[in-house]
Amino acid sequence: MADVLQAGESVPFSGVYKVVHSGQQSEAHYVLALRGEAFPGCLRCSDQVKFQLALSAIHVVTHPFFHSGQRVKIG
Ligand SMILES: [Zn+2]
Numbered sequence: 349m350a351d352v353l354q355a356g357e358s359v360p361f362s363g364v365y366k367v368v369h370s371g372q373q374s375e376a377h378y379v380l381a382l383r384g385e386a387f388p389g390c391l392r393c394s395d396q397v398k399f400q401l402a403l404s405a406i407h408v409v410t411h412p413f414f415h416s417g418q419r420v421k422i423g
């Protein structure tokens with residue numbers, strides 16, 4: 349199971365995160381978060397919200413296959 353991260357912590361990997369709120373305020377849902385940003389607190393449950401990486405995905409232009417500053421040999 350992936351690490352559980354909390355509000356205020358730095359996003360370790362860009363991707364889709366499952367969000368679980370405290371209590372019954374909301375069903376779990378998914379958000380996109382970018383590496384290096386901080387997970388925000390929830391306006392309703394504050395720092396009781398938890399984030400869990402569901403799908404790691406980097407921004408397309410940072411991938412070596414699409415990065416103009418780097419030649420990629422395919423095949
Ligand atoms: Zn919440």
